[in-house]
Amino acid sequence: MSVVNEKLPVWDLEAIYKTPEDWEKEFEKIRPVTEKFAAFKGKLGESAETLKKAVESSLELNRLTEKLYIYAHLTLDQATGVDSSRARMGKLQSLLAELAPQEAYFVPELLRIPEEKMDEFLKVPCLAFCRRFLEEILSERTHVLSEAEEKLLGSYSQVIGLSSTLFDTLNDTDLEFGYIRDGEGQRVKLTHGSYRALMENPDRGTRERTCKKLYKAYRQFRNTFASALDGTVRRHAVKAKVRNYPNALCAALNGDRVPESVYRSLIEAVHSKLPAFYNYMELRKQVMKLDKLDMYDMLNPLLPGCSQNYSFEEAAQLVKDAVKPMGEEYGKYLELAFKERWIDAPERQGKRSGAFSSGCYDTFPYVLMTYKGTLNDVFTLAHELGHSMHSYYSKITQPYIYSDYKIFVAEVASTTNEILLFEHLLSQSSDPRFRAYLYAHIADEIRGTIYRQTMFAEFELFMHETVEQGTPLTADLLNKKYYELNKLYYGPAVDPLKDIELEWARIPHFHYNFYVYKYATGMSAALKLARNLRSGKPELREAYLGFLKAGCSKDVLDIMKDAGVDLSTPEPVTAALDYFSEAVECLEKELRLCGEI
Ligand SMILES: [Zn+2]
Secondary structure (H helix, E strand, O other): OOOOOOOOOOOOOHHHHOOOHHHHHOOOOHHHHHHHHHOOOOOOOOOOHHHHHHHHHHHHHHHHHHHHHHHHHHHHHHHHOOHHHHHHHHHHHHHHHHHHHHOOOOOHHHOOOOOHHHHHHHHHHHHHHHHHHHHHHHHHHHHHHHHHHHHHHOOHHHOOOOOHHHHHHHHHHHOOOOEOOOOOOOOOEHHHHHHHHHOOOOHHHHHHHHHHHHHHHHHHHHHHHHHHHHHHHHHHHHHHHHOOOOOOHHHHHHHHOHHEEEEEEEEHHHHHOOOHHHHHHHHHHHOOOOEEEHHHHHHOOOOOOOOOOOOOHHHHHHHHHHHHHOOOOHHHHHHHHHHHEEOOOOOOOOOOOOOOEOOOOOOOOOOOOOOOOOHHHOOOOHHHHHHHHHHHHHHHHHHHHHHHOOHHHOHHHHHHHHHHHHHHHHOOOOOOHHHHHHHHHHHHHHOOOOOOHHHHHHHHHHHHHHHEEEEEOOHHHHHHHHHHHHHHHHHOOOOHHHHHHHHHOOHHHHHOOOHHHHHHHHHHHHHHHHHHHHOHHHHHHHHHHHHHOOOOOOOOHHHHHHHHHOOOOOOHHHHHHHHHHHHHHHHHHHHOOOOOO
């Protein structure tokens, strides 16, 4: 069935607010609800009962603003050009910015309640519903400074983030890359948005020109990019020091209560499995019939022209069949995504590009994507519905206060769905070319998510340790280290062009704070969980559903452990890379069968 003639699903946003006027009515509540919450300022330490009311009031405010925000953001993303939607979002954002100072008292004031008094409060039953929530804030107590020091730091808050702002402005606004002539002679403007598509272009010359042109611009501003990064990393290091953490890594991981060893052992585990990655690079090289691969030979599909076309209905059925190992209840809830119209799939003028799952406690967990019928779109559908089902289970199981899962586990459910889809499609096909295509797909996913993100994580650690030892980050230093890491990770089949040394300059995540390793641990966990689910053992399935239901009611490592993955050991990562190794062997076998090598 052709996708062109098919009616694709569109969101039911009336389920949030029947009309835009209803949104307006609810919007009017923000100010009084904020004032109600602000009235507790200076009173948190009065009694457990008062603290309970303040927490409830804060939750009421969050819940209200989240729902208003989701409606504003989804109506806007559906068609970004509509003035009324832009105005709605603008209005909400400016009110929230105006009211933010009124809410800012809560955490600092809570932290100033004397420890003994707080311990007594926490024993009072009326605070049981939010004990974990409060304890999580209070665990920061040893890292909080005196009131005067906090005030002084607070007055610098807008200055402190300037290095990241500088990066964003230079990278997103000022930097111009010019034009590229692609393999078909078309002149294409090179932008951050078009870069990825150009790097997927089957024409090698186009990819090479794109890569060189892009890095030419970065080379010109390399010292400014290095200064910005130096500023960001220095900020993390200083923050760790003044707040009594042993180092920046420990400070960054503390929020998730993840020990440093998890981070360091991820890097070690990936190093021990680099030979499997070298094998994959060797295979790519053979299929592409090259003497050496270059860095611009990574994103082009290994087997072009191999993808089939799927109607949306077929895609939905594939996803439903693929997640059967999760059991009947999961299947029943998944049906709601289609029946209640959680998904917006058609291509539309002004629709936000890409794909996401987004919602809150009082809305459906909506999915945005542009469905064109490729196999990648089917994977995207499985992925985003994985997020949505995670949100749905957490929402129906947890009270509002613990319903929102943390970033650390955010990609686990979505990736598990993708892996189950991959395995399902494999089991359905005996065509070696299609099977090779699938194996290459999963190998590329693991390459991008585990190997590449761990390389980023290692680079991030190098930058922080360098600054902590008192050495400033210069462009030369960063180039040298980045190039070495590329050589190490990609191995003998790849001869990286010199320009790749500048890639660090364009990665926004390096201005986050030890963030990317979560992609690698998340996918490793997903591979293990998918295997558990496929075993068909009911207790393993229940453990998986327990993870979906957990929200943020426990520490992330405990949630994963209860689900069947112990991320405090390197085992899940090594097992994931063994899976990768097997996938590469299977890929080789299928490639031989279809005569590609
Ligand atoms: Zn995702």
